[in-house]
Amino acid sequence: MSIPLTDRAKAEREAARCPDCRERMVPIAYGFPGPEMFEAAERGEIILGGCTIDAANSTHSCACDTTPSSTVDTDDALVAFDVDEARSYIAAVRWQFASTMPQWPHEYTVRKWRPDLDNTFEAFSAFTRSGGVVKPWPADSPTPRYHHRYLAIDGWDYWIMDGPVADSEVINRARLDDTWQ
16 A cells, blocks of 8 residues: 655655655765764665765765765855966976876875965865865775765866865865876
């Protein structure tokens, strides 16, 4: 016997679906995963979001990874940052190849390398969060470690690690044509 759904139940069920791919939104679990979490991730019940636990982390995602549900930094001054300002910042800072991770080729810049650009560092970090797309990493893993927001600019993906933008110390980037993504 089927019980008719109320309007509220229908709305709640609809809200739990991605507006892009119409798949259900899945909780993102943070913390060091144990066997139960890996098994739940393999069944598609959760997404492993990495070890960093913070209120700014995304809470849900979907199969298409384009519609995260989260609290994202949206300070009006930071949102006003645009692609041209991002390009200027990218050109002004030093990028270092991450030699300790050659299997995942990428570069990074560190906030303290350019203290004179501290406000721009933070604005660029917030820009990656507000304009980026959530993607799993590693992309080819059945249980990705992270689901960061990646912002594509001029053939590069830029991202920061989980946590509040104000606490970010590193901005990473990788070529979009690299196969590790």
